[in-house]
Amino acid sequence: MYGEARVKHWRGSDDVLPECVDKTDPRHPANDRLYKDVPPEELPGGESLTITAARVIPYWTKTILPLLTGQKSILVVAHRDSLRVLFGHIEGTEASSVFDGTSQTAPLCFDFSDDGTFVKRYSLSTLSPELGLSPSRLGLTRFHNQPGSQYKKIGEVVFLRHGESECNLKEQFTGWEDSGMTPKGVMQAKKAGRFLKDHNFKFDVVFTSVLSRAIESATYICEESNNTHAPVVKHWCLNARHPGVLQGLTKHQAIVLYGKEKVNIWRGSYDVMPECVGLDDVRHPVNNPLYAGIPKSELPPGGESLARTVDRIVPYWRKCIAPRIMSGESVLVVGHKNSLKALFMYLEDTSEHDMFDVKPVSTTAPLVMEFGVCEFSGRLMILRKYFVKHTLEEGLAQSRCMDGSFHK
Numbered sequence: 204m205y206g207e208a209r210v211k212h213w214r215g216s217d218d219v220l221p222e223c224v225d226k227t228d229p230r231h232p233a234n235d236r237l238y239k240d241v242p243p244e245e246l247p248g249g250e251s252l253t254i255t256a257a258r259v260i261p262y263w264t265k266t267i268l269p270l271l272t273g274q275k276s277i278l279v280v281a282h283r284d285s286l287r288v289l290f291g292h293i294e295g296t297e298a299s300s301v302f303d304g305t306s307q308t309a310p311l312c313f314d315f316s317d318d319g320t321f322v323k324r325y326s327l328s329t330l331s332p333e334l335g336l337s338p339s340r341l342g343l344t345r346f347h348n349q350p351g352s353q354y355k356k357i358g359e360v361v362f363l364r365h366g367e368s369e370c371n372l373k374e375q376f377t378g379w380e381d382s383g384m385t386p387k388g389v390m391q392a393k394k395a396g397r398f399l400k401d402h403n404f405k406f407d408v409v410f411t412s413v414l415s416r417a418i419e420s421a422t423y424i425c426e427e428s429n430n431t432h433a434p435v436v437k438h439w440c441l442n443a444r445h446p447g448v449l450q451g452l453t454k455h456q457a458i459v460l461y462g463k464e465k466v467n468i469w470r471g472s473y474d475v476m477p478e479c480v481g482l483d484d485v486r487h488p489v490n491n492p493l494y495a496g497i498p499k500s501e502l503p504p505g506g507e508s509l510a511r512t513v514d515r516i517v518p519y520w521r522k523c524i525a526p527r528i529m530s531g532e533s534v535l536v537v538g539h540k541n542s543l544k545a546l547f548m549y550l551e552d553t554s555e556h557d558m559f560d561v562k563p564v565s566t567t568a569p570l571v572m573e574f575g576v577c578e579f580s581g582r583l584m585i586l587r588k589y590f591v592k593h594t595l596e597e598g599l600a601q602s603r604c605m606d607g608s609f610h611k
Contacts, residue, residue: 223249256288263289271315293321356586358528359573361535364564365420366391378443378450384419391566392420396427398592399569406433407532412441413493421537440519443539447477447506450486473555479505512545525583528574568598
């Protein structure tokens with residue numbers, strides 16, 4: 204309706220107002236009885252981040268800050284952008300450079316001295332005791348600050364996406380199609396393996412899907428990195444996201460058959476299921492011998508949303524991969540773009556709203572997550588995250604799709 208560039212400009216700027224609704228529009232706060240006691244001239248029909256700060260910070264200063272005396276504890280439950288401007292004020296930082304660091308499940312704590320001076324912040328997250336991003340990294344990826352020496356590394360995982368497949372080359376939606384690798388894909392996997400060899404990575408176990416492009420990639424990576432001794436565990440729960448009726452189609456074919464709006468919703472939503480293939484369709488997993496021993500009720504119903512992908516990959520991580528890390532092992536995971544994205548949303552406590560902040564994994568730039576144990580929960584938490592032999596910017600550049608985007 205307004206165009207992608209314009210919407211991004213409204214959402215990404217500090218002081219640019221979005222197009223406001225007028226007072227005749229039912230969305231204007233003046234028409235909501237929640238605000239019946241507020242003078243209409245004080246209510247906005249839209250806000251920039253700067254205008255949001257102009258109402259949040261005075262309220263903090265006048266009402267909340269005076270309560271921070273006598274070692275009192277205060278709970279604030281609010282909204283992302285209003286918290287961003289508040290965090291920026293407390294820490295003396297521009298709101299646009301503040302990573303909100305908030306979660307629906309992981310409390311973020313701010314400590315103050317008796318005179319109201321900000322002292323420190325920390326998270327009760329099971330993933331990281333300190334959250335935040337430098338301004339230069341904001342919006343690139345959810346890389347946490349390093350927690351510090353009091354947290355000891357116990358294990359690590361290296362993540363890689365499979366090399367280019369025949370379906371990738373044809374720009375088709377691959378999904379659970381068992382597409383083989385191209386010569387370029389083989390070269391990509393070998394290149395990633397050489398990077399790992401150069402940095403002397405030794406793996407105790409390798410996890411991958413049951414799809415040949417991932418298995419072949421894992422084989423080439425291990426051969427090049429001198430890790431052929433490591434057992435390879437293959438499981439369908441690490442498979443790619445099943446795109447339903449889009450599987451095997453190019454983007455152009457999909458749009459012709461189903462329309463651009465529907466295809467974009469299926470591809471870009473968190474919990475919207477694509478149109479599923481029927482039980483009589485060869486693309487349905489029940490018709491593939493690879494899944495003959497798996498109860499039909501456990502397999503995707505002919506398609507998956509990202510939310511449904513989370514529901515199958517996270518329990519597998521908890522049951523099979525996390526215990527290996529807890530025992531101090533070094534793990535290699537070779538997977539698929541969207542299923543790894545689903546896993547990262549869990550590992551980095553990413554909300555549905557922020558799902559596009561999670562960038563895909565590269566075929567050639569190994570992504571390392573070092574884990575420790577959270578002192579609050581006893582569960583794994585990310586201590587450090589980095590690319591092997593690549594800077595952050597280089598690693599992200601290697602993660603882009605063929606069209607230059609992160610989320611093709």
